[in-house]
Amino acid sequence: MEPTVVDAATSLKETQLADWLRERYSVLIGYSGGVDSTYLAVLAREVLGRDNVFAVLGRSASVPAAQSESARAIAIERDIALRVVETSELSDERYAANPVNRCYFCKSTLWQTLVPLARELGVETILDGTNADDVFEYRPGARAGSEHDIQSPLALVGLTKSEIRVLSRARGLATWSQPSAPCLASRIPYGTAVTSERLGQVERAEQALRDLGISGNLRVRHHGDLARIELEPAVLDQWLDDSNARRLAAVVRAAGFARVAIDLRGFRSGSLNVLEGVVAA
């Protein structure tokens, strides 16, 4: 179970983070509206003030529209200056070919867009929401960040995902319990081209499942004609029930898949990395 109280060690890390931010006059944040970048943007806004914090949301077919809208709503609620930029990673053939280091090309596109924007705004420091747990995961996009001198202060002070959730909750941020939301391309197996059509199928299917009332972690993995649904193990019984299973199948078929299957182990972060042997099972 996730802790709900900010302990002394976590509080100290937040103080260190605030001090680190204070030493920067202004920052631009690669913002997604997820748990990490939202917490970072809100704290930066508190420490540096509205005029010195710019949250920049990259919008493309690989980001669900609902996520972009949620990110925008949070920025308005917290009085954070938000910029929305269109990113064009799909037009990069190296990204669209979907190699195992696809994230590198996506992040390169993002930072190549944000670096000149920061310069234009007179901001020297660009931040991302990488946390201390991320450092140990397979994340080829991190190299793009290093190449563009992107700073990751959450990881720098050692804040883990669960600590960021606790701190977010203490600040009244609704994101504290939000599931992780990697881009939609993560649902497409490596080597299968990332296209707007496939991303659209996944986005519609996942939204349809949310509309059925499924909360928590949820993924629709794209296997060509077949959608493989991953749900939290705790709800598998409920959705494998015959009538519910038919409802699942119907809405996912309507999203553009001919066949629908449900994974018997349930949700696994980086599931396709395991399936394709990129990381150990």
Add this chain to the structure above:
Amino acid sequence: MTRLEPHLRDTGLECRVEVRDRLAILIPGKGGDEGHLSAEQRRLILQVAKSEGFTHVAVELDPVGAALSGG
């Protein structure tokens, strides 16, 4: 036919298995008894599939309007 099919049959589960690399897709047959896989059945299936080298197992939902029949 993959070896997974007879292994699953030994556990009381009748289904076809479609193999996509390390993903096994279990396809229920027509006319199966109504009902769904219990947590214990799922655990057993995953265990058997893992021993055959599969990292992922999924059951197709409502492929021809039939349910998966478990033992």
